[in-house]
Amino acid sequence: MQAIRNYFRPAWSSDAKLDGKTVVITGANTGIGKETAIDLAKRGAKIIIACRDMEKAEAAVKDIKESSGNENVLCMKLDLSDSKSIREFAEAINKGEPKLDILINNAGVMVCPYGKTADGFEMQIGVNHMGHFLLTYLLLDLIKRSTPARIINVSSMAHSWGKINLEDINSEKGYNKNEAYSQSKLANVLFTRSLAKRLEGTGVTTYALHPGVVQTDLWRHLSGPQQFVMKLVSPFTKNSVQGAQTTIYCAVEPTLEKESGGYYSDCAPANCSAYGKDDDLAQKLWELSCKMLGITWE
Template sequence: MQAIRNLFRAAWSSAERLDGKTVVITGANTGIGKETAIDLAKRGAKIIMACRDMERGEAAKKEVIESSGSENVVCMKLDLADSKSIREFAEAINKGEPKLNILINNAGVMVCPYGKTADGFEMQIGVNHFGHFLLTHLLIDLIKRSAPARIITVSSMAHSWGSIRLEDINSEKSYDKKQAYSQSKLANVLFTRSLAKRLEGTGVTTYSLHPGVVQTDLWRHLNGPQQAIMKMVSPFTKNSSQGAQTSIYCAVEPSLDKESGEYYSDCAPAKCSAAGEDDAVAEKLWDMSCQMWSVTWE
């Protein structure tokens, strides 16, 4: 019902400004990450585009500057599949930036063939969850000092088809690329819930979201029949600019100041799956993530 109601709601728009604010967006060189960067740059924010491929990142930076009319845009190297890169990026931000008001955990890999990150995680859970978990952990003190601040993690409705396989988080016993993707997107929703609890009273709020079915590079790993289905449904899908709207909404909508830990779709609160509200599993995943990275959250 929520989805049908959202179809008939007026499109969300806001003239909210972000002058003097600093924003980090992971995976900002393409798709909804790039569109989010353009919009928030237009609102006056300093944009830090965190990109794995610096050549593509620099090309995208030019585009963001041209489209937004803002020169306050930088591109920095970040490979979420490698903790060395994550630590180097976070160190550069912590040393070089006096504040970080908005962190958008946007980068993702989708239904890719089985592979592992530099740290031995299955690629989808490794990039989509563990990489962003470590990044957020390393930046959290700066984010807290910059409060009011927001942490936004791009999930997907695919989270509702997933389950967290705590006994085989890296899909080593069996690998189904769709299941592994859904697991990683469910992890995004659970991470946001757990993070919200730990940030109560700090002035830092956190949100997860479904951007919509968006035409992006993430489709490149779909097989022939899946590609054909996507072509058929493409008139009902969103382009990258439309897909970025809920990320932008979570970044700037003033009324969300009083909300934290929730899930959004079509620029409105949405219902996540029952698994996405399982706080016991969320805590187990949190503990496992801390153990995997040998970190503790204060």
């Protein structure tokens, strides 16, 4: 019902400005990340896009500058499948940037064949959850010094079909690429919830969101039958500009300043799954993530 109501709601828009603000967006060289970067650049923010492929990132920076008329856009190398790269990126930001007002954890991999990150994590949980968990941890002091600040985690409605397999989070006993993707997106929702509790009273707020069913490069690993279904439903899917709207909403909507830890879709609060509201599961995932990454995050 919520989805139907949202469908008929007038399109969200805001003329909120971000002059003097600094934004980091992961994986913003294509798709909704790039459209988010263009929109926030138009609002006057300094934009840092964090990407693995620097050639694509530099081409994206050129496009973002041209589309937004904002020259204050740059790219920096970040490979979320390698904790060494994440630490190097975070160190460069912490040394080079006096503030970080908005962190958008947007990058992701979707239903890819089984693979492992440099740290031995299954690729989808490793990039979509562990990489962003570590990145947020390493940038948090800077974000706290920049309040009011926001941390936005791009999840998916696929979290609804997900479970967290605490005993085998890296899918070593058996791999189903759809289940692993759903698990990683549920992890985004649970991370947002746990983070909000820990940041209460700091002036830093957190949001998880479903961008919609968006036509993006992430579809490349879908099976033949899945690709066929996507072609059938494509008239009802969103393009990248439409898909970026809920991320932008979470980044700039003034009324969200007092909200934290929630889940959003179609530029409005939405219901997440029962697992997505399970604080006990969220705590266990938090502890496991810290242990696997070798960090202490109280």
